[in-house]
Amino acid sequence: MRVEVRLFGGLEKFVKDVRFGEGFPVDLPEGGRVAELLDRLGIPPSQVFSVLINGRHASLADVLREGDRVALFPPLGGG
Amino acid sequence: MGKIVRVDMTARKVTVEEVPEKYRLLGGRALTSQVVHDEVPPTCHPLGPHNKLVIAPGLLSGTPAPSSGRLSVGGKSPLTGGIKEANAGGISSQKLANLGIRAVVVEGRPQDGGWYLLRLSPEGAELLPADDLAGKGTYEVTKICRERFGDKVGVITIGPAGEMMLSAAGVTNNDPEGNSSRYAGRGGLGAVMGSKRLKAIVVDSPSLFNAPLKEPERFKAAAKRFADILHQHPVTGQGLPAYGTNVLMNIINEAGTLPTRNFRFGRFDKAAEVSGEKLAEVAVARGGLATHACHPGCVMRCSNVYPLPDGRVCAPIEYETAWAFGPNLEIGDLDVIGELNYLCNDLGLDTIETGVTLGVLMEAGVIPFGDGEAAIRLLKEVYQGTPMGRIVGSGAAAAGRIFGVTRVPVVKGQGLPAYDPRACKGNGVTYATSPMGADHTAGYAVTANILKVGGYVDPLKPEGQVELSRNLQIATAFIDSTGLCLFVAFAVLDNPEGLPTILEMINAQYGTSLTVEDAMEMGKRVLKAEREFNLWAGFTRADDRLPEFFTYEPLPPHNTVFDVPGEELDRVFDF
Structure with a gap:
């Protein structure tokens, strides 16, 4: 299956030739979890503070589905 | 004990009073809102002679407490018709506190058509003519004042919009480099300052961190601990410093x-x-x-x-x-x-x-x-x-x-x-019910709704949002009174040592023995005073609602509407 990934706040530096906010496809085995996605991308889980799947909060243990929009963030705040 | 500088613009006379006992432990928003509550008739015209502009540093401003330089500006808002506290960064708050000034209260209105500048320095307070500054933008005004009074001064000023008494006009002051960009922006208080014909307040203080401390060693230890708490939290220690x-x-x-x-x-x-x-x-x-x-x-x-x-x-x-x-x-x-x-x-x-x-x-x-x-x-x-x-x-x-x-x-x-209330419903509750009008800082539920700080409440569901907003509004009213930047809340919400450490700093400074419960009581008193002012200004529960279109127009991509029931919104201030 294929998911669409976006990286932000410096996490993009872990993946070659990817800019922040630019969606790119990643192929994963059926039933793959967020943790496996991080592993595939070489992003240490300790750097990831928030995971959004299709705009909703998710955890590293959540299972991904075909076509999911996945966004990964370091710690951030403001207002 | 500190002093209140009272500026009578009608008589163009400045007097300095001791802070009365009832205001001794009030600062920032608690002080501006209490003075407005006590002294401004709620039905007065916001641009008329009976409104007052109140400017106050926070309780901890001017000390070595980290991130404690916030400034509160208050009055009756020409934008909302209700009470207003707008909050700014910049260097003026620390300087006011180092001059021993707990509040500046600007009242009345001159009849001579002139413009004025208030200078506050260790020598005292004086009102100077400022017709030469009228019509100028805030960058130029700040530049001129720094040339005239020294490049370290804080300049609290308004631009042409404030002079024209436009309802979206803010009150600004400068950062250490002289940029006049640190705004007490919301609610039109720049128009109130303009109505008083006060173009600028120059705050000239040689020190920034020397506000008096009852127990300096105890304070120092607590301030150090508080800095550690901020450094250790991922948002205040890494996130905010990296990208803002x-x-x-x-x-x-x-x-x-x-x-x-x-x-x-x-x-x-x-x-x-x-x-x-x-x-x-x-x-x-x-x-x-x-x-x-x-x-x-x-x-x-x-x-x-x-x-x-x-x-x-x-x-x-x-x-x-x-x-x-x-x-x-x-x-x-x-x-x-x-x-x-x-x-x-x-x-x-x-x-x-x-x-x-x-x-x-x-x-x-x-x-x-x-x-x-x-x-x-x-x-x-x-x-x-x-x-x-x-x-x-x-x-x-x-x-x-x-x-x-x-x-x-x-x-x-x-x-x-900047957060749609249909997909960040906790903030929707705050927008609807805050005495300030739609204000994200008054109860920043983005924390638990989106950032997963201070717990998690699903942003798309109505459940739990009223309680979330209520607790945040109370805590915020307290934080806004300390002079601490509201962003300390990211760390304080997640660290049980956060609030006690803030109280430890306040107690070491003022020789008090306030508890976390006392702090929350202070937050509640601030909100009650603000709500009472608004009640007498004519607000009803109908004013504690979002615009209708948020309830029937679904927001893509989640296609949700704002559906926290009105009777629940009416319970936000049940305390």
């Missing part, structure tokens, strides 16, 4: 709650182009700064310095402003946003209110969505005071009425900030 507030742009967009095209959509396809990541890239490439402290002693340093293409510097571009002039207007160009931001700073306008107003004018078809040049042209009309310029400076509610727009995102007449 505009790092929010992308997560709010991904969460589908970024108000786009005047609150029509929850996502903007060019969000990344106006985000903190992009800002840092451009700012650094042009010799600016991705991180910067708005006042000395801040450990979070969430501000930035953005050089515009022609060399002028916009410092900072904050998230709220980037949103107001970006996604809200479908503008995906940071340079256009920076230009609009700079113009607002110079004109003396609140960027949130001005952005929301431009969104309503675009909704009305006055200028097209996405047209940055047209937005700049319209905003520049404020300098000339043309009828259109005055509409731009008078807030979204006025613009909506004049052009017959029904989709006007305001509560109590004040424009909604």
Whole structure:
């Protein structure tokens, strides 16, 4: 299956030739979890503070589905 | 004990009083709101002689407490018709506190048609003529005052919008480098200052961190512990210092709650182009700064310095402003946003209110969505005071009425900030019920709704939002009274040592033995005083509601509406 990934706040530096906010496809085995996605991308889980799947909060243990929009963030705040 | 500087603009006379016992342990918002509650008739005209402008540093301002330099400005708001506290960074709060000034109360109104400047220094307080500063933008006023009174002074001032008494006019002051960009922006208090014919307050203090401490050693230990708490939390220790507030742009967009095209959509396809990541890239490439402290002693340093293409510097571009002039207007160009931001700073306008107003004018078809040049042209009309310029400076509610727009995102007449209440419902509760009108800082539920700080409450469901907003509004009213930056809340919400350490600093400074419970009681008293003022000013529960279209127009991509029931909103202040 294929998911669409976006990286932000410096996490993009872990993946070659990817800019922040630019969606790119990643192929994963059926039933793959967020943790496996991080592993595939070489992003240490300790750097990831928030995971959004299709705009909703998710955890590293959540299972991904075909076509999911996945966004990964370091710690951030403001207002 | 500290003093209150009372400026009678009718007689053009300044008197200095001891702080009365009942105000001894009030600072910042607690003090401005209490003075407004006690001294301003709720039914007075906000621009008339009976309104007062109250300026107060927080309880901890002017000490070595980290990130404690916030300034509160209060009065009756010409935008909402209710009580207002607007809160700014910059260097003036620390300087006021180091002069021993707990509050400046500006009252009355001169009849001679002149403009005035109040100078506060170790020698005392004096009112000087300032006709030569009238009509000038805030950057020039600040520059002139720094040349005239020394380059270390704090300059609290208004721009042409405040002089024209426009309802979206803010009160600004400067950062350490002299940028007049640190705004007590919301609610039109710049118009109140303009109505008093007070163009500027120059705060000249040789020290910044020497406010008196009852127990200096105890204070020092607590301040050190508090700095550690801020450094240790991922948001205040890493997130904010790296990219500043505009790092929010992308997560709010991904969460589908970024108000786009005047609150029509929850996502903007060019969000990344106006985000903190992009800002840092451009700012650094042009010799600016991705991180910067708005006042000395801040450990979070969430501000930035953005050089515009022609060399002028916009410092900072904050998230709220980037949103107001970006996604809200479908503008995906940071340079256009920076230009609009700079113009607002110079004109003396609140960027949130001005952005929301431009969104309503675009909704009305006055200028097209996405047209940055047209937005700049319209905003520049404020300098000339043309009828259109005055509409731009008078807030979204006025613009909506004049052009017959029904989709006007305001509560109590004040424009909604950068989180759509349909997909961040905790903030929706705060917008609806805060005595301030639609104000994101009054109970920043984005924490638990989106950022997963201080727990998690699903942003798309109505359940739990009232309790979340209530607790945050109480805690915020307290934090706003300490002079601490509200951003300390990110760490304080997650660390059980946070609040006790703030209390330890206050107790060491004032020789008190306040508890966390006392602090929450203070927060509740502030809200009760504000609510009481608004009640007598004519507000009812009907004013504690969001605009109707949020309840029937679903917001993509989640396609939710705001569905927290009215009777639950009425329970926010059940305490």
